[in-house]
Every structure is written in C-alpha cells, then in structure tokens.
Amino acid sequence: MAAAQVELVERFPGPGDYCRLRAEAGMAPRTIEAARRGLPNTLYGVSLLHEGAVVGMGRVIGDGGCFFIVVDIAVVPALQGHGLGKRIMTALDAWLRANAPPSAVVSLAADGDAKYLYARFGFAETAPFSVNMEYQVG
Numbered sequence: 094m095a096a097a098q099v100e101l102v103e104r105f106p107g108p109g110d111y112c113r114l115r116a117e118a119g120m121a122p123r124t125i126e127a128a129r130r131g132l133p134n135t136l137y138g139v140s141l142l143h144e145g146a147v148v149g150m151g152r153v154i155g156d157g158g159c160f161f162i163v164v165d166i167a168v169v170p171a172l173q174g175h176g177l178g179k180r181i182m183t184a185l186d187a188w189l190r191a192n193a194p195p196s197a198v199v200s201l202a203a204d205g206d207a208k209y210l211y212a213r214f215g216f217a218e219t220a221p222f223s224v225n226m227e228y229q230v231g
C-alpha cells in the first residue's frame with residue numbers, strides 16, 4: 094500500500110469499517126451496537142480510502158458549542174508513519190477552526206506517543222491541574 098495513493102474524504106466510516114479499523118489499529122474494541130448508536134452523532138468526521146477500502150479515520154464529537162472532543166484517530170499499521178495521521182488531524186483542525194466558537198474547549202485523550210502528533214495542532218497536556226478520568230461500561 095502506498096500512502097501517496099490514499100484519498101481523504103469528509104465522511105466518517107460506517108459501523109463495520111469503524112469496528113474493524115479500531116481493532117486493526119490496536120485500539121480497545123467498541124461493539125457494533127455501540128457504533129450504530131454513536132456514529133450518527135458525529136459532528137465532523139473523515140475517512141482515508143485506498144482503492145475503495147477504508148484505511149484511516151478521525152472524528153469530532155461534542156455539543157457543537159462549548160465542548161468538542163477529537164476521537165477515533167487511526168491509520169492501519171501498514172500505512173502508519175507516512176504522514177496520514179497528520180492529514181487526518183489537519184482536516185479536523187480546519188473544521189474546528191471554522192466551526193468552534195470562542196471560549197469552546199477542544200480536548201482529546203492521547204494514547205502513548207500519539208501525543209506528539211496532537212501537540213503539533215496546539216493540544217497541551219493539562220496535568221497536574223486536570224487529568225483524564227474514565228470508566229468503561231460492562
């Protein structure tokens with residue numbers, strides 16, 4: 094697979110591709126039912142396509158005014174390290190700059206070294222003032 098032949102489209106993957114991509118990228122699984130309920134609530138999302146197959150994704154969720162969260166940033170392992178994560182983040186960043194009003198907070202939880210990618214787009218660590226807290230259902 095060549096990164097140069099990958100196309101970015103302003104459409105988030107459907108539930109099947111979404112669950113597959115999360116698994117392929119080594120991210121914690123989401124059930125197909127959770128994906129069917131959650132994905133329609135995406136504010137803005139993009140997909141990376143290679144010969145018709147979905148090979149990457151990223152999206153923004155939130156209330157559209159006060160809080161925006163960047164989630165589900167993933168590139169299939171065979172194409173990682175070729176600037177595609179940066180392409181996804183560039184698209185989300187452009188949308189956020191055009192659509193998030195002054196005073197809005199844009200946040201994300203960075204897994205491992207992905208924080209270096211997000212730092213390029215203005216994200217700064219909030220610890221020790223605040224730390225990410227979560228629990229998973231079931």
Ligand SMILES: CC(C)(COP(=O)(O)OP(=O)(O)OC[C@H]1O[C@@H](n2cnc3c(N)ncnc32)[C@H](O)[C@@H]1OP(=O)(O)O)[C@@H](O)C(=O)NCCC(=O)NCCS
Pocket residue numbers: 118119120166167168169172173174175176177178179180202203204206207209210211
């Ligand atoms: C994180 C991920 C989306 C990055 O995509 P990518 O296509 O590999 O990233 P890019 O090639 O666009 O790299 C962008 C920049 O971020 C940095 N970066 C990205 N991932 C990095 C990593 N794991 N370690 C160190 N730096 C990293 C790169 O150094 C690069 O900067 P450079 O241009 O100065 O070299 C991809 O590695 C991935 O899908 N990982 C598994 C799933 C995951 O962890 N998602 C993030 C959840 S928060």
